Amino acid sequence: MSKVLVLNASYEPLNVTNWRRAVVLMLKGKAEQIEHNGKYVYPELPLPTVIRLRHYVRVPYKEIPLTRRNILYRDSHSCQYCGYTGDDLTLDHVIPRSRHGGDSWENIVTACVRCNVKKGNRTPKEANMILRHQPRRPYSSLHFEVAKQVKGGVHQEWRKYVIGV
Structure with missing residues (x-):
């Protein structure tokens, strides 16, 4: 009820x-x-x-586990670069792993496939892409x-x- x-x-x-x-x-x-x-x-x-x-x-x-589901929920199931909401969302490292960006609440955001590919192995600033919300720990x-x-x-x-x- x-x-x-x-x-x-x-x-x-x-x-x-x-x-x-x-x-x-x-x-x-x-x-x-x-x-x-x-x-x-x-x-x-x-x-x-x-x-x-x-x-x-x-x-x-109690620590909240860093899971795909929790990140998608934190980011309201939308791309943090363009605002797209749909089924084909991915997780993007703000500072790429190749540049020693780790898996943390502050470094992972939800992104659509298009924006994730466009950003590639760069930071949002280098790719001239602006984050809609700064990622943070819930x-x-x-x-x-x-x-x-x-x-x-x-x-x-x-x-x-x-x-x-």
Whole structure:
């Protein structure tokens, strides 16, 4: 039915869960409802879209894996040189591997085949091609999920709880 943003006691985003789990946490007194969408589970229980845990939970930092799928998602499935969106996208090293450019979030972007071939073994500046967005490491894997929901227009109320969306 609906996804629910779970905030720590400090209002820091922790997780995205389903509405059933969120309602159970609220009924057990472990969480409180912060936002709802006007729909109701029961007449006296609104369907939550954001809940906050009553006690602070320590969460270890989790590194986001550098994968093709994650890079495509970070770059919104579009060429970072011309803006093309389609199925035949490739990954391009901003500083080519032959020039000791490594595999990192800051050095790999999504590119269409045409732009990747045009750029070749050069830097964007040498190829006279401008990057639409400077590549950067994502904030967290949760950031990916929240950004997808907010940009999709589903949960605009989440925007105020997440930095950079």
